[in-house]
Amino acid sequence: MTAEKYQKPTDAELEILQILWANGPSSVRFVNDQLNLHREVGYTTSLKLMQIMVDKKLAIRNTDSRTHIYAANVNESDTQGKLLEKFLDRTFRGSATQLVLQALGNHKTSPKELAAIKALIEKMETTGD
Amino acid sequence: MTAEKYQKPTDAELEILQILWANGPSSVRFVNDQLNLHREVGYTTSLKLMQIMVDKKLAIRNTDSRTHIYAANVNESDTQGKLLEKFLDRTFRGSATQLVLQALGNHKTSPKELAAIKALIEKMETTGD
DNA sequence: AATTATATACGAAATCATTCGTAAATGCAA
DNA sequence: TTGCATTTACGAATGATTTCGTATATAATT
Structure with missing residues (x-):
């Protein structure tokens, strides 16, 4: 092979x-x-x-x-x-949202990480349209 | 068995x-x-x-x-x-954050879903401390 | 140089998941 | 009742992944 x-x-x-x-x-x-x-x-x-x-x-x-x-x-x-x-x-x-909710829900994510994710979402909200 | x-x-x-x-x-x-x-x-x-x-x-x-x-x-x-x-x-x-960033980055997530995720994060930010 | 340690090559065993063939039982229809 | 369709049971073939034994080569040590 x-x-x-x-x-x-x-x-x-x-x-x-x-x-x-x-x-x-x-x-x-x-x-x-x-x-x-x-x-x-x-x-x-x-x-x-x-x-x-x-x-x-x-x-x-x-x-x-x-x-x-x-x-x-x-x-x-x-x-x-x-x-x-x-x-x-x-x-x-195929539901990315479900996955994200599970991932965030089950793991203790630090405030800093949460902030980073929120920042990404906010960027997507403005850019994505 | x-x-x-x-x-x-x-x-x-x-x-x-x-x-x-x-x-x-x-x-x-x-x-x-x-x-x-x-x-x-x-x-x-x-x-x-x-x-x-x-x-x-x-x-x-x-x-x-x-x-x-x-x-x-x-x-x-x-x-x-x-x-x-x-x-x-x-x-x-083990980095949930990395996974979430990938998941959100690669998939077009609807504004409604983004909002739901953001809401969860905000809830975690206040509750989590 | 001889011995020992460490490396690669290779094939095949072991393990695990998936797929299916065949037999036997049960119900349904002619 | 006889035959046809559908079902379960079971074992075994297939296929993919992981593991390792053995042979051989190369380097380091004594």
């Missing part, structure tokens, strides 16, 4: 993308250590996943040195947007 | 829950017809899924008549909340 078209990351792949997004280009060892902060994952498991991600073009790697360095090859907010789209349809029948 | 502890619905199960939530207690035939409005699913596939859902306690069924009647056994907004929680962690590293 080589050269695939654009594919959405699976859960395990997304977990790795998060690490690459947060930390920049990284070795398998580093990514595996990060994963193991939360749950147990074997080294070769992480390696395999990251190789698959390269195959899917979700990541790229630099093989100059013996320790290959992997980097995300997809944009964080684009990816989030696509996943959100699907989640929204599946879980909230 | 009988009597399981609380489990999250899979994608296919969630699709069926949506139908049960929207339409109330239903037969397999009805659910299968609804699913087939969108995509092709065999009758026994739907049946099997719904049986699994009973096993997982996601649904209950009434077997009085030959045609069993299935009903959701989990609450819609509770379920949405749990799924949201997981999605939020996986995709937005």
Whole structure:
């Protein structure tokens, strides 16, 4: 299996993308250590996943040195947007409003964050028309 | 496999829950017809899924008549909340704010909905302290 | 140089979700 | 009653994702 078209990351792949997004280009060892902060994952498991991600073009790697360095090859907010789209349809029948109400209702959001969201809404209210 | 502890619905199960939530207690035939409005699913596939859902306690069924009647056994907004929680962690590293900004940013939300969200935020701003 | 540690490659096992074929039971209609 | 349609039960095939064992290569250490 080589050269695939654009594919959405699976859960395990997304977990790795998060690490690459947060930390920049990284070795398998580093990514595996990060994963193991939360749950147990074997080294070769992480390696395999990251190789698959390269195959899917979700990541790229630099093989100059013996320790290959992997980097995300997809944009964080684009990816989030696509996943959100699907989640929204599946879980909230497409109602962004319902989702937002749930998200704000269930989580204690700081005043500062609330203000930021309100600001965005107000901007949308004037611009959107 | 009988009597399981609380489990999250899979994608296919969630699709069926949506139908049960929207339409109330239903037969397999009805659910299968609804699913087939969108995509092709065999009758026994739907049946099997719904049986699994009973096993997982996601649904209950009434077997009085030959045609069993299935009903959701989990609450819609509770379920949405749990799924949201997981999605939020996986995709937005737990930042509800980021998710909300994406959700509002990407989808054209009507002025009425924006107003509703703003109202909620304002209520939270006064209550929350 | 020999040993040990660390890396990649690869295939295949394990797990989980989805799909369906087939058999058996039940009700309905001719 | 006989046959046809509809239903449930069950097991197993399929497919996708995740996990890991083993082989091999490369570098570092003694």
